[in-house]
Amino acid sequence: MRMRHIVRLFIASLLLFTISCREQPLADLPAETILERAITRMTSVSGFHFMIDRSGAPAYLDAAETLSFRQAEGDYVTPDRARAVVRIIAPGLVTDVSVVSVGAIQWETNVLTGQWEELPPDWGFNPTVLFDTQLGLPAILTSDLSNLVRVESQKLDDSGLLMYQLSADVAGERLYQMSGGLIGPGPVTATMWIAPETFELHRILVVEPVAGSEESSIWQVDFGEFDLQLEIEPPTIK
Amino acid sequence: MGMDTRVLESGGRRGRRLAVMLSAASAVLLLLAAVLLLLDPFGWHIIDRLKGEYDAALDAVPADSSLYVGVNLLSPDVSRVDDVWATISAASTGDAGQFTELRRKVEEQLIQEIGISIEADVIPWIGQFIGFSVVSAEWDxxxxxxxxxxLLAVETRDKEGSDQFLSKLAAFLDAKQDAMVDISDYQGVSLTQADQIAFGRSGTLVMMGSSTDTLKQGIDAQQGTSLSHTPGFQQAVAKLPGDRVLTGYVNGDQLNRWLxxxxxxxxxxxxxxxxxxxxQGIGFSFSLPAVDRIQIDAATAFDPEKLSAVQKRLLQLTAESEAAASLFPEETMLYITGKGxxxxxxxxxxxxxxxxxxxxxxxxxxxxxxxxxxxxxxxxFPLLDGEFAIGILPSSEGALADGGLGAVLAAGTSDEQSLATTVAAFSEDIGRPQGGLGQVTASELPAGGTVYEFETALLPDFQLAYGVGQNYLLLGTSKSALSDLRFDGKLSLANSGAYQAMWEAFPDGMVPAFFVDIAGLRKLLAESALAAEAASEPVITSLSVISRVAGASLAADDTAQITAIIFLESK
Incomplete structure (x- = not known):
């Protein structure tokens, strides 16, 4: 008799433990609300770390198709400062260049000498444009999305946090302007991972079909270290 | 037999006895000297000094130093410095007194800057070895x-004399800098720090360094482990000539960090x-084996456990004899060969x-x-698994024709068919009438194989000839330069007496790696369309003292060596 009590108690405890360990489902919010809150958070954040990774078909930086964008990792602080290390692939050469942007002025390390040089206006890859309110992600997420749906919530590779996952079609014109011609102007599909509670956008995955190529260009943009406090200053030019 | 004879006999016995005693005493002294030399109770390292295997300055070089350069002032080659300088001076300006003048200027400058005269304050006590090391460095x-x-370490043969020198230096700096001369003690050694220099004497070494911390590292090395105890240094320097004037060493770890x-x-x-x-490290040296020769040696020591299979194969290939010299004509003026x-x-x-x-x-x-x-x-590249060679030879066609020269690259392959396919496809593509880079004309090489000539309207003076034949990928500044190659081996560089004689100056077993016929190039340039420019070009005129430069290599399982000899013009 006493033994039966103990077994019942054990099973009840086990059930309670199992229930308490189960992942809490995310709040049942519509996709539009989640996106709206994510845009609000994005425009209020003071800085973050980012990583842009292109895989699949090459994305060329020039019309002659001799320079391909591969990756950029760096930091952004409001309102207009960013720094990044950008990997560029050229025929027979893979190289990393450092970039610093302060407002409209941009500096880049020379591929051959490693020395900092100021770039002419509108040259090079300026990471601050990604977060521009007129051309950047906030504007694209606000105005250029269609067929927005919420799909199954998912954890990202490097975080144990279950996130909202949204999928949408994106018009490519503004994306084309923002990326300096790297993405778009045709439509692309995008998937977004947004954290519950904070509504911070942790990842956007953009798949862009490439004309004349069997494979698409895949762009993965990861964000982290939200509200990063960092001084980004113009580099010392020797 | 008379009295005189007896006296003579008696004197002869005494003389013999004296001779025996003297011989015995000499033998004992010799034995004693031999024992002293072998046991070396006073740490003089006499045998190792004579063999060039001991460097006193090295004792104070910390084991992980980035760079070391040492000079053996008693190397037999040092006696040739003045003669070599005279040879250089005679061949260039005819003024053999320039070296003396240079010494005088250095002496004057030292007296002015630090109040020290080499002749009066240093020569009286300086010993056999001087060593300079970069103990540590960072890079921007x-x-x-x-x-x-x-850290600079100078051996002293007169401790009192060297101490007087250091005292004089300290007094001068104290008076000149109005100041901060700081004296401290470390391991019983008095160290003086003045501005950005520190100095002191530890045992038989006078040390100068960038700071007292550096001197302390030198003293610790003297009493513990120095660079000379490291496997990389021992392995590399053992391959350098024993009678070298200058010894250098670059630490492999530091080199890799810098790279x-x-x-x-x-x-x-x-x-x-x-x-x-x-x-692990690269040793290098400088020696003067004759009055008309300057020899530079380098030996790279590898850690066999870190060598990949590919690197081991490359070392084995380096040790194999070269054959490409039989491909180039005997009038070739620059020749570089290698493998892999x-x-x-x-x-x-x-x-x-x-x-x-x-x-x-x-x-x-x-x-x-x-x-x-x-x-x-x-x-x-995967197809280029044979020997390769680059040559510059006389030619009246192609991009270097103004200088009377042509250039050829020949890279060996064991898969000529695949290489020919690659080159044919490349030629077809760049020669496309629409969207190609230029015009490509194919023809047969007399010895067999195909040669392509490339021309483009964008660069009217540019010509390029390339092709595949006789198990080589060929690339040249003109078709005629490629046609000059000796596929039959006749009248080739390898058969030239001058080429063969040049390698006699190298140690046995070394494999030719490169040579430049400077005198021949000078002569050809003087007769070419570039003669006027060449005559006023400082690089060309400064080479007038050199007749040839040649290099040869040698490799083992864990070491690769190269010896370069600069042959001077002797007049």
Whole structure:
């Protein structure tokens, strides 16, 4: 008799433990609300770390198709400062260049000498444009999305946090302007991972079909270290 | 037999006895000297000094120093310095007194700067060895050294004399700098720090350094482990000539760190992924084996456990004899040969992939193939598994014709068919009437094989000839330069008496690696369309003292050596 009590108690405890360990489902919010809150958070954040990774078909930086964008990792602080290390692939050469942007002025390390040089206006890859309110992600997420749906919530590779996952079609014109011609102007599909509670956008995955190529260009943009406090200053030019 | 005879006999016995006693005493003295030499109770290292295997200054060089350069003032070759200088002076300006003048200027400058006369204050006590080392250094993002900690160690044969010199130096600095001369003691050694220099004497070494901390490291090395005890140093320096004037050594770890930090168009490559990561150290030396010769040796010591299979194969190839000299004509003026383009590419390829990832590497190769119609990663370099050689020879055609020269590259392959296919496809692509790079004309080489001539309207004076034949990939500044190659071996460089005689100056077993016929090039330039420019070009005129430069290599399982000899014009 006493033994039966103990077994019942054990099973009840086990059930309670199992229930308490189960992942809490995310709040049942519509996709539009989640996106709206994510845009609000994005425009209020003071800085973050980012990583842009292109895989699949090459994305060329020039019309002659001799320079391909591969990756950029760096930091952004409001309102207009960013720094990044950008990997560029050229025929027979893979190289990393450092970039610093302060407002409209941009500096880049020379591929051959490693020395900092100021770039002419509108040259090079300026990471601050990604977060521009007129051309950047906030504007694209606000105005250029269609067929927005919420799909199954998912954890990202490097975080144990279950996130909202949204999928949408994106018009490519503004994306084309923002990326300096790297993405778009045709439509692309995008998937977004947004954290519950904070509504911070942790990842956007953009798949862009490439004309004349069997494979698409895949762009993965990861964000982290939200509200990063960092001084980004113009580099010392020797 | 009379009295005189007896006296003579008696005197003869005494003389013999004296001779025996003297001989015995000499033998004992010799034995004693031999014992002293072998046991070396006073730490004089006499035998090792004579054999060039001991360097007193090295005792104070910390084991992990980045760089060491030492001079043996009693090397037999030192006696030739004045003669070699006289040879150089006679061949250039005819003024053999320049060296004396240079010495006088240095002496004057030292007296002015630090109040020291080499003749009066240093020569009286200086010993056999002087050694300079960079104990540690950091590099900025442009590869320039910063925070260099250095140490100079000079052997003294008169401790009192050297102490007087240091006292005089301290007094001068004290008076001149109005100041901060700080004296401290470490391990019983008095150390003086004045501004940015520190000095003191520890045992038989006078030390100067960038700081007292550096001197302390030198004193610790003297009493413990110094650079001379490290395996890399021992392995590399053992391969250098014993009678060298100057000995140098570069620490492999530090070299790899520097190579990893130096800016290049390539992404940063970690030291452990560099093709040089197995290098323990590189020893180098400078010697004067004759009044008309300057010899520079370098020996790279590898850690066999870090050597990859590809690197081991490249070392084996280096040890094999060369045959490409039989391909080039005897009038060749510059010749460089080597082996294993495929292996060298594989090493670089692996280093790149380890850092940037296979996907990025392959994408850059695909872009190259798309742009230049050849996939050198898959269809070119892996096929170049034989010996290669570059030659410059007299020619009246091609891009170097103004100087009367032509250039040829011949790279050996064991798969001529595949190489021919690659080159034919490349030629077809760049020669396309629509969208090609220029005009390509194919013809047969007399010895067999195909040669292509490339011309483009964009560069009217530019010509390029290339092709495949006789198990070689060929590239030249003109078709005629390629046609001058001696596929039959007749009248070739290898058969030239002057070429063969040149290698007699090298140690046995070394394999020719390069030579430059400076005198021949000078003569050809003087007769060419560039004669006027060449006559006023400082680089060309300064080479007037040199007749030839040649180099040969030797490799073992864990060491690679190269010896270069500069042959001076003797008048």
């Amino acid at each position: 993002e442009f590869g320039q050294p910063t925070n260099v900690e250095w 990893a930090d130096v800016p290049t168009p390539l992404p940063h490559i970690a030291p452990e992924n560099l093709p040089t990561s197995a290098v 383009i495929d292996g060298s590419w594989e090493l670089l390829r692996r280093a790149m992939i380890a850092e940037i990832g296979r996907d990025d590497f392959e994408e850059s190769m695909r872009m190259f193939a798309k742009e230049f119609s050849i996939d050198f990663d898959q269809q070119l």
